[in-house]
Amino acid sequence: MTTDILIIGSGGAGLSAAIKAKELGCDVVVATKTLPTNANTCMAQGGFNASNSDDVQTHIDDTLKSSRGIGSPVMIKTMCEKSNDALDWLLALGVPFSLDDNGKLANRFMGGSTNKRTYYAEDYTGLKILQTLYDTCLKNSITFKENYYLLNLIIDEDSKEVSGATFLDISSGEVREIRAKSVIIATGGYSGVYNGFTTNGFGSTGDGIAAVIRAGGIASDLEFVQFHPTALKKSSILISEAARGEGGYLVNSDGVRFIDELLPRDEVSRAISKELSQKKEVFLDVRHLGSEKLSHLLPQELKLCKIHEGLDMACDLIPIKSVAHYTMGGIEVDQKLQASRLKGCFAVGECSNAHIHGANRLGGNSLLEIISMGLIAGENASNYTPKKIEKENNQLLKDKAFINAIYSTFTNQINFYEKREFLGKILYHNAGVIRNDTGLKGVLSALRQMQKEFTFMGISDKSKEFNTNLVDFIEFGNALEVTEMILVGALHRCESRGAHYREDFPQTNDTFKSHSIFYKVDGVLCAEFLKESDCSTTASLHKKSVK
Amino acid sequence: MNIIIKRFDKYKEPNSIDMSYPVFEGLTLLENFLKIKTTIDPTLVFSGVCRSGVCGSCSVMVNGKAKLACSYKPKNGDYIEPLGYHEVQRDLIVDKNKAHYTLKTSHSWLNGEAKVENSPKVTVQSDCILCDSCYSACPVLVVNGDFLGPFALTKVYRYTLQSNDNKTSIDAIQKNGIWDCTLCGECTIACPQGIDPKMDIMNLRSKSVQSGYNDPNFTNMDFGFGGFGFD
Structure with a gap:
């Protein structure tokens, strides 16, 4: 199959890019490992930041401050200046944002914002945006390839130009390729590596990031993972920040409030983790708001507490913990969102690191990023002219051989589901909210052991069609690649900054006011730190000599 | 257990x-x-x-x-x-391809320009998550596999409220659409999001009548002449 633009991922970033590229006259194919709209975008409740001309500088300042010194002023300025246009674009497509009593668009404060600039559609902002984008894609006859699971990018070894990707067609079990003039990766974040300790949906395993690393590209700042303070204790289901915004308390098992609930997410999460490490329980207490107010303000939350914990928020304390929620790091891209060291390959949304969120993300900026940057990615990919005529490429054959090997030579003597669960647990406890040298080294050695044992793992289901056991296994392989980078980054960043907190280095140290950069040489992971000024042009990243 | x-x-x-x-x-x-x-x-x-x-x-x-x-x-x-x-x-x-293809057949997207002031009218309809529960509950599909089904019609209704240019979508839902529904309400019971497709379909019928369409079931009754006509 051949197209102009191949987009991998069907969340908000992928669909915005698709609509833009189609509008510019390109043929577009969107490949997704599930069905379109089954993406984490639908879970975003809080809202969409948009700043008018009076507020835009404050929006830039708020975002820069939240990035703790490692956000790119250029990229942040681009995003904030385009925020109002992005909101208008969504309104023109028919996203029904909430209105206030005067019929004007309603907005609210989010933590860390100086002004009210977060626009919302009840508590279903992401869902309504995503569904409306999908309807628009159907209107514009955009082609979808469903149940297409990304395996690898097709890359020319000499020019480093990407000319498509290989996929496992889950429905048939065949490995297939889609060739394109340019590729946009929009595969989402990697909070899923914290298996059992994440608010994310299944499958947030950083597939796109792992594919870029294997293709010789760069990932950056993977150690920055935002932990959401209030997830349900048993199921890790997200209870929105609105619960605290509306006046909810956090109390420990002694009934004591131990933190100002409205501090930034990283500070609240650390306070909760400290209580839990002292063998105390932590609860969200919204009982004083009363059942009527709760059913009006937090209908989704009421329902989720009932289903998952069997508790009524109006009369019960809700046991909570902080879990992985959003990943700031990702595919290192230049200011055109082109993946560093690769050509014709763009990355956008949570999978990318456009240096917008830096060390911590401002609430309401994630939906803004996927839309505003999605449109830019769609435009830049459309304008990209491939340098080389397509050459023979054996990626398809390699990947067919790899899938065959999983069926025939991977021994399946070790149950990878057990390892996946174990990795999630040790990662959460040692590379989670609070980190230290010993714990990180311990997990890293356990991880490297799992990498060695990978061929002794494998699949029990030998069917070809809809083999989700196989998909889970390949996802686990990607999770191992991504986790190694999280750990190496966290271990070498001997300071605390934003969402990355080292109890052995609790201060911010400006020696580390830089980005952690990851790439592979001969299959071995290499890491270094680069200052923002050195990242701002791809030239320096391209120049870096390969050891 | x-x-x-x-x-x-x-x-x-x-x-x-x-x-x-x-x-x-x-x-x-x-x-x-x-x-x-x-x-x-x-x-x-x-x-x-x-x-x-x-x-x-x-x-x-x-x-x-x-x-x-x-x-x-x-x-x-x-x-x-x-x-x-x-x-x-x-x-x-x-x-889900066949069921979701009804979204294309019924043109369930924004035609014309968005009327932002009407957003509050579609709060519930725009909560659809495409889970296909309503489609799975609809008895009309037993007898007519081409029936557009509840969620596509709810989406059409949503966009008719958000736009003033609805001719294409109203035209698209006459055949195998709103008039084939038996108004049994099974879709409404099945929806996990509290959407009421039955009511939305009834509203689409009114809109269709306003656009000059008639209920074909009613005209076919032909007061005892069996719809054979006079020729």
């Missing part, structure tokens, strides 16, 4: 069997599927993403009624099978 899952594999003989699995108490049905897959039987195949009722991927039939697996706690003896009126691909996974 046990649940029974109807398994399906077109390459096996017989291609469908009922299998009983223990229930992991306190967990949702989706978490049970995951536990079964990771600890008992890795060949069990199901869909699920968000775990919190907003992605629409995990709907299945429980004792004949469509449920989101992530929002349902299983009970002893529950019988779990794939959604109705969808081709089963494997176990609990169904092909």
Whole structure:
């Protein structure tokens, strides 16, 4: 199959890019490992930041401050200046944002914002945006390839130009390729590596990031993972920040409030983790708001507490913990969102690191990023002219051989589901909210052991069609690649900054006011730190000599 | 406690069997599927993403009624099978292409320009998560497989409220659309998001009449002449 633009991922970033590229006259194919709209975008409740001309500088300042010194002023300025246009674009497509009593668009404060600039559609902002984008894609006859699971990018070894990707067609079990003039990766974040300790949906395993690393590209700042303070204790289901915004308390098992609930997410999460490490329980207490107010303000939350914990928020304390929620790091891209060291390959949304969120993300900026940057990615990919005529490429054959090997030579003597669960647990406890040298080294050695044992793992289901056991296994392989980078980054960043907190280095140290950069040489992971000024042009990243 | 899952594999003989699995108490049905897959039987195949009722991927039939697996706690003896009126691909996974193609047939998107002031009118309709529960509950599909079905019509209604240029979509829902609905309300009962497609279809009928369309069921009655006409 051949197209102009191949987009991998069907969340908000992928669909915005698709609509833009189609509008510019390109043929577009969107490949997704599930069905379109089954993406984490639908879970975003809080809202969409948009700043008018009076507020835009404050929006830039708020975002820069939240990035703790490692956000790119250029990229942040681009995003904030385009925020109002992005909101208008969504309104023109028919996203029904909430209105206030005067019929004007309603907005609210989010933590860390100086002004009210977060626009919302009840508590279903992401869902309504995503569904409306999908309807628009159907209107514009955009082609979808469903149940297409990304395996690898097709890359020319000499020019480093990407000319498509290989996929496992889950429905048939065949490995297939889609060739394109340019590729946009929009595969989402990697909070899923914290298996059992994440608010994310299944499958947030950083597939796109792992594919870029294997293709010789760069990932950056993977150690920055935002932990959401209030997830349900048993199921890790997200209870929105609105619960605290509306006046909810956090109390420990002694009934004591131990933190100002409205501090930034990283500070609240650390306070909760400290209580839990002292063998105390932590609860969200919204009982004083009363059942009527709760059913009006937090209908989704009421329902989720009932289903998952069997508790009524109006009369019960809700046991909570902080879990992985959003990943700031990702595919290192230049200011055109082109993946560093690769050509014709763009990355956008949570999978990318456009240096917008830096060390911590401002609430309401994630939906803004996927839309505003999605449109830019769609435009830049459309304008990209491939340098080389397509050459023979054996990626398809390699990947067919790899899938065959999983069926025939991977021994399946070790149950990878057990390892996946174990990795999630040790990662959460040692590379989670609070980190230290010993714990990180311990997990890293356990991880490297799992990498060695990978061929002794494998699949029990030998069917070809809809083999989700196989998909889970390949996802686990990607999770191992991504986790190694999280750990190496966290271990070498001997300071605390934003969402990355080292109890052995609790201060911010400006020696580390830089980005952690990851790439592979001969299959071995290499890491270094680069200052923002050195990242701002791809030239320096391209120049870096390969050891 | 046990649940029974109807398994399906077109390459096996017989291609469908009922299998009983223990229930992991306190967990949702989706978490049970995951536990079964990771600890008992890795060949069990199901869909699920968000775990919190907003992605629409995990709907299945429980004792004949469509449920989101992530929002349902299983009970002893529950019988779990794939959604109705969808081709089963494997176990609990169904092909949603045919059902979702109704979105294209019915032009359920914004035609013309958006009327932002009407956003509050579509608060409920725009909560649709495309889980296909309503489609799976609709008895019209037994007799007419080409029926557009509830969720597409609800989406059409949503966009007619948001735009003043609705000719294409109103035209598109006359055949195999609003007039084929029996107004039984099963879709409304099935919707996990509290959407009322039956009411939306009734409203689309009024809009259609305003646009010059008639109820074909009514005209076909022909007051006893059996619709044969006079020629």
